[in-house]
Amino acid sequence: MTPQRIKALIESAIPHTQAIVDGDGRHFQACIISPAFGGLAALQRHRLVYAGLGGKMETEIHALSMRTYTPEEWAASRPP
């Protein structure tokens, strides 16, 4: 598994999403920005991403650390 592949899986599973992914082949970190996260708590956001990765969480990915943002939260999280 590669960060590029995880990025592609997430971005194709959830429309209009941008994922920035880094990792060593087993452990990955992702920063994910998506309008689909609007109105969802962190638990539901993570479930949405896990669903997009299908069964790969159990097999090819040992751990995926996530930070999830709506586009509005992402804009607000950075200095202007």
Place this chain on the structure above:
Amino acid sequence: MDIMEQIKTTVHSNPIVLFMKGTPDFPQCGFSMRVAEALKSCEVAFAHVDILSQPEIRQNLPRYSNWPTFPQIFINGELIGGCDIVMELHEKGELQKMTRAAVATVTQ
């Protein structure tokens, strides 16, 4: 008892349950260690299940909770999340409030 029933009983008979790799004193995974340390710092009693020594729970908990990875923390029978979510709650000071409230409900 059926394994799903057993999991259900475990998460409903303890106000706080941590399913982890290893034990709070001897964690076998960095993510489990971080969550166990966060819970310890809340100074509340919590139950734990070492999924490495309970392969049947390891295999079936993700199906029960609709959550694919470990650790998993349950408060009052509900999944709170994994390492990222627990650490975020901990940083905000919410974890201590939630765990203390859960324990207080039981002792009343």
